[in-house]
Amino acid sequence: MIIAERKPLQQIFEMLKSYRRIGILGCGTCVTVCMAGGQKEAEELAAALTIHRRREKEPVEVEAFTIERQCEYEYIEQVKDRLAGYEVILSLGCGVGVQTLVERMPELRVLPGVNTQSMGYPLEQGVWVERCLGCGDCVLHVTLGICPITRCAKSILNGPCGGSSGGKCEIDPEVDCAWHLIHERMEKMGRLSELQAIQPPKDWSVSHHGGPRTVVREEVKLDRGQ
Amino acid sequence: MIAGSKLEKVIRSGQFAVTGELGPPKSADLTMLKQHGEALRNHVEAFNITDNQTAIVRTSSIACGAVLVQMGLEPIIQITVRDRNRIGIQGDVLGAVALGIKNILCLSGDHQKFGNEQQAKGVYDIDSMQLLDGLRKLRDEGRFIGGDKVGAPVSYYLGAVANPFADPFEYRVDRLEKKIAAGASFIQTQCIFDLARFKKWMELVRERGLHKKVAIMGGVTPIKSLGAARYMKNNVSGIIIPDEIITRLQGAKKKKEEGLKIAIETIQQLKEIEGVAGVHVMAIAWEEVVPEIVERAGLYPRPKL
Known part of the structure; x- marks a missing residue:
């Protein structure tokens, strides 16, 4: 799974400073399991942001909700209209989620609420270890x-x-x-x-060092009727 | 003869070899480096020039090496895999050869976490074994790592490091064997304080006849103070300082003299171990003491070639 950590609150508050209508979008897959960006964390963040803005006397409208996977168009599709209703979306998905949202809805402003760390697994409750690059x-x-x-x-x-x-x-x-x-x-x-x-020396050209990678498998491609 | 360096000649002649070490400064002012080189001129065959040692930015080892060559001294250029990929390293090796450098020591390098650019991206494109193997092929087969032909033959004497004090202990002899297969002609070891462990390692080395395939130079570092010994014992990984060394320094009135004595006795013991071909004296920030150590250890004058 992908392991992420919520960004420091101060950084999040700073990023969102100029916005008044904010959607916090959780992701129901990896970041839910690593307790960084699921529905629970989205709600907690919404509460923290509301309190912070009340103190700053800069009231804000925040809503927290979650989709199963931010990294698939199908799930984004289901909440497209709702997403369009906010000034900004704070995504608690990994870096892939943020970018999938932007690619699917280019008009959307999406900010990252977590730092994506690694691919790994939970070694024990509260401990996540990196295992794959x-x-x-x-x-x-x-x-x-x-x-x-x-x-x-x-x-x-x-x-x-x-x-x-x-x-x-x-x-x-x-x-x-x-x-x-x-x-x-x-x-x-x-x-x-x-x-x-x-x-022998490793072939790094097939890693990220060879540039962004795309996997194409013609035999499983679908005609999307475009 | 491979590269015909002074170091290679002394080793091939079967005489006990002595190398020193010079650490480039955190500036482009090489006055001290030159002074130390000059002071040690007649006491060592060659000088290791460290490569951004402990991941701290310093004048490059090749530049310092070139300055030594101009002075008629012989450098052993250290090359780590931390800061350059295979393109940078191979280009620098060609440059080093062009500048008259004849000895190259391959190592991985201290992790960037220990240095003064801790946020740096570590390169580690290849590892120290692959570096050794790659530079051997560059020299012997005239091919770069990627397979392309080298324009004209190059030559250098290749060395590597070994740490008999790292774990797992049994693997340390396997690793030496692997480095020999990869192309090491000489080996410099980590600083030896735990002679018992070193002797045990050498026994295993001799069992496999590895001492006949590579020149093993024992690493010796004079300890300046009790604090330095304690620091190394507790903070420098890959170095073992036995308690008796600490006790000896504690009991000594003149700590520096005691540190020197320990180094000298270590060298004398190393000379007696079958298969030890020389010593590598690392007296970083205490370079001026090297001539005295070499003389008192009975290694002076150095062989005339």
Whole structure:
């Protein structure tokens, strides 16, 4: 899932300063699960904004509502008219949600209410960890299910480096050394010798470094009747 | 002979090699760097020039290296993969060769989080192993990493680093073997304080005959004060400082002299270990003490070639 964190309230208040009729749009998928931008968070933010503006003597009309996914036209379609009724939309969806809204409704002013962090999962209640960078050329088969591109601070393919100490990374004693974990797993599975192969430089052209990526699959395309 | 550097010649002659280290300044004023180089001229074969060490912006290692070449001194250019991608690195390597630099040391570099540009984007396009392998192929096969042909042959003596004090311990010998396969002709180790662990590592190295395939130079750093020792023990990852070193410094009246003694004794012990081909003396911010260490360790005069 995509993990996000709400922007600091002060930044949100500042962004919305000049608007009087505001829609706060939650997203019912990833950001709901990571408790950053679902209906509950949208309502809380609406309340905080209302109180703030009352104090500032700049009253505001705020409504909070949520669609299942901001990253799909179909769901945006269902609330198109309602969205058009606000001066501005504060989207609590991830960066994809904000952009999908703008692309579907170019006349809309949409501001981001969250900082999109990463792709990962909830390790425990209240803790979300990053696990994928979307590099476009998965190496998890080589590294036995532990991603060094994401979890190693230097994204090295031939590790662990000389900064690995007691299973932790040199950048932070709280951070696991991904390559230590890989080494451990290789050892358990009797595959340590595989680490002796020099992994060649990564092809970053299939990652974001090659420019924005588009996946096209002709066989599943639909004729939308346009 | 690969590149015919002084370092390579001493190593190939089987004599115990000595290298020093010079840290470029946070300015373009290289007066001190030149002074230190001059002061150590007859005491070391070559000087490592660090590459934006600890991720702090400094004069580039290649520029400082070129200045050393002009002075008739021999640099070992450190190249990290933190700040440049494969395009930048390979271009800089060609430039270094053009400027008369003959030794290159490949390493990953301290993470940008430790430096003075902590918001910088770390590059890490390739890792230190791939850098080594790539520069070996650039030299030996005349191909850039991407496969394109190099216009004319280039030559340099390639080195890498090893840290016997990092974990997992057993992997550290595997990693050395891998670096040899990738193209390292010489290895400089992390600073050695825990001699017992270093000796254990060397045993494993000898078991596999790796000491015959690569010149291993033990890293030695003189400790200036008890505070410095404590700081390194607690804050510098990848360095192990045993308690006895701390106790020894605590008990000593003259801390600096004790620090020197520890370094000198370490070198003397390293000379006795089969398979250790030399020492790399890292006395950053205490460069002036290197001649004394080299002399008292019985490594002076240096071999005449």
